[in-house]
Amino acid sequence: MDQVLVEQARKGDRDAFASLVHQVSSPLFAVAFRILRDNGLAEDALQNALVSAWRQLPHLHDASRFEAWIHRILVHACYAESRRRRESASNVRLLDLHGSSTSDGSRDLADRDELERAFRHVPLDQRAVFVLHHYLGLPLVEIAETLGIPAGTARSRLHYATRSLRSAIEAAAAMPIEEGRLA
Amino acid sequence: MSDDRKFERNARAWLELGPTDAPDRVVEDALLAIETTSQERDLRLPWRLPIMNSASRLAAGLVAAAAVLVVGVVLVGPRLGGVGTIQASPSPSPSPIATQAVTPIASPAATASDAACRLIATTEAATLGDFPDVGTIAFPSGTGAVTGCYYAEGGINPLLTTEYTSSGGKAAFDLVKQRPGVQTVADIGTDAVFDPGTATLYVSKGDKLVSIVAGTTTSAPAARLIIETKLGKLVAGRI
Numbered sequence: 032m033d034q035v036l037v038e039q040a041r042k043g044d045r046d047a048f049a050s051l052v053h054q055v056s057s058p059l060f061a062v063a064f065r066i067l068r069d070n071g072l073a074e075d076a077l078q079n080a081l082v083s084a085w086r087q088l089p090h091l092h093d094a095s096r097f098e099a100w101i102h103r104i105l106v107h108a109c110y111a112e113s114r115r116r117r118e119s120a121s122n123v124r125l126l127d128l129h130g131s132s133t134s135d136g137s138r139d140l141a142d143r144d145e146l147e148r149a150f151r152h153v154p155l156d157q158r159a160v161f162v163l164h165h166y167l168g169l170p171l172v173e174i175a176e177t178l179g180i181p182a183g184t185a186r187s188r189l190h191y192a193t194r195s196l197r198s199a200i201e202a203a204a205a206m207p208i209e210e211g212r213l214a
Numbered sequence: 215m216s217d218d219r220k221f222e223r224n225a226r227a228w229l230e231l232g233p234t235d236a237p238d239r240v241v242e243d244a245l246l247a248i249e250t251t252s253q254e255r256d257l258r259l260p261w262r263l264p265i266m267n268s269a270s271r272l273a274a275g276l277v278a279a280a281a282v283l284v285v286g287v288v289l290v291g292p293r294l295g296g297v298g299t300i301q302a303s304p305s306p307s308p309s310p311i312a313t314q315a316v317t318p319i320a321s322p323a324a325t326a327s328d329a330a331c332r333l334i335a336t337t338e339a340a341t342l343g344d345f346p347d348v349g350t351i352a353f354p355s356g357t358g359a360v361t362g363c364y365y366a367e368g369g370i371n372p373l374l375t376t377e378y379t380s381s382g383g384k385a386a387f388d389l390v391k392q393r394p395g396v397q398t399v400a401d402i403g404t405d406a407v408f409d410p411g412t413a414t415l416y417v418s419k420g421d422k423l424v425s426i427v428a429g430t431t432t433s434a435p436a437a438r439l440i441i442e443t444k445l446g447k448l449v450a451g452r453i
Contacts, residue, residue, distance in 0.1 A: 043253055049248075052241060064232050065232060075411070077244070078240055078411055079411055082411065085253060086251060086253055086254050087253075087254055089253050142224050146224070161225075165229055200221065200224075
């Protein structure tokens, strides 16, 4: 990330911030979608996060921490968006796993479908840690720093998320794969 | 799925599915919102010097001791001393809030740098906070047609931000109204809309526009709307 741009934006340069927005929007959107599992919610979370980041940027004293800082804002925007539109949670769209699968066998395909279903029952704070760890590949210490939580809390959130998902997969594995079970 | 590695591999493969590009319209909408959004000012002061050597410790200690002495004299002095010594005023001395209180804009054409600060008195802003007795201070900014005002409790905790556009506000207001999710707010006494995306209330009258952002991002937008509506009613009668 260009620290000069961050410094300029911190001082109120909207053009500099626009350049930063173009650099970070897609990676942030990808993370938001994976936490919220809904395009509309992810779009709103991204938009709110970007505006919040602009407003709060003068409080960021270390430009080198911009990426971690804006991820924290994004995750909180995801929490807020989910709370705001909790009533729409039942309408979350499932991905078309049939179309996007590669050469995985039907068991793996079914596992992913179960992951999709099970993930929606995992609390958001655990989802965030799970996504930052498994999607962005961040180590737990860095996740803790990014989210402003103790490392032990990050570890336990990852543990509980993993346990929930594994339980769902194992329960599904005990059942035969049925035609049309995928949403 | 029988082992940790297979689970992790499958989980990662599943996470790779899904969109990776932010829709252009979302980014454009965010940039449009940023155009009319002020940054929060960082007014926090370091609570101590970054490097405290023995000399600076001594200086800080002396300053603290002097402050304690002055406070002690002011508080205890009148009781210990006789007639003719320091006496408490029969009426309360004006507080920092009172001295900061502002009057409504006298002229609709006001373009002074504190024009935005003159829309809402600090005493009115202070009632929004949990610690109004700490004192709310207003900080003007901007020049010409667009001025801003930032209110902070004790000069530290951000409480309220307003931006006043004395001319050219109608065009900006029309742009704001096109944002997705923007809601019309009734009972303000003039045109007003609330943008839940930024929790900002926009109050428009003629070619003038005032944006009001109360509270922080941790507050629920609905709660912020209630506060901003109260302030919007005040502002509507003053522009």
